Amino acid sequence: MIVLKGELWRKSAKAKDKKQKRKEESERTDRCWKLVDEADRVEDVLKDFVSFKKFTRNGLNLDLECFTSANLDPDILNWAFLLTKENMQNQYESNWGWNDKEKLKELKEDRIKFLVAFDENKKPVAFTSFRFDLDFGEPVVYCYEIQLINSVQRKGLGKFLIQILHLFAIRYQMHKVVATVLHTNTASRNFFIEKLKYTTDDTSPLDECYEIISKSVTQRN
């Protein structure tokens, strides 16, 4: 009888422990979603980073602006789509295939934000599209695309744009910046992995044509 009581007590303590852990996990998820939603509601995430609104290096003199998918000029959206197609179609075709409609839909998705670099003639020359998101329970800045026109590549602009995404991650308490790269895309792999020291993310699948890579920012919620 005494043994039975002890067993029952242990079982109920275990159940309580499990319930408490579930409660803590759910509170943590709520806190993280709150952070993501707060960041998402900010129309101009670049507004706090005045000194990052210009890129004047290696012969480039560019102005940077941030847009939500709702307030992005349709002409710039179309330009971003065509540039992505020009840069990526061959890569995609030898992997998961290129589809105009799918790519346009992805670029227009709710909650996508755009960081765009313009030259002195107000022409767009580079962009990164990104989203504040909860990815496998972690608040992240997910970099969907980073695309530069050929003439501005390899001048440090890509690195600058990704550094800004890291500043957004720190400012809005996201844990890391995440991106997807194709195994066959040497330029993007060299850029993210060799140059920026991104590593394979824990969530990256095995045996796929792509890899999920990430780089942490130091803080944790």
Ligand SMILES: CC(=O)SCCNC(=O)CCNC(=O)[C@H](O)C(C)(C)COP(=O)(O)OP(=O)(O)OC[C@H]1O[C@@H](n2cnc3c(N)ncnc32)[C@H](O)[C@@H]1OP(=O)(O)O
């Ligand atoms: C999440 C995604 O969107 S993945 C797809 C990335 N986009 C593309 O592949 C489209 C075409 N390329 C580009 O738009 C740009 O070149 C990017 C985004 C890859 C890099 O931006 P850049 O401004 O050119 O890079 P940045 O000057 O900051 O750094 C250059 C480094 O990136 C790597 N890199 C960039 N382009 C190449 C290339 N064609 N071949 C090999 N390595 C390259 C190298 O490590 C290079 O270092 P190095 O110049 O010292 O050799």
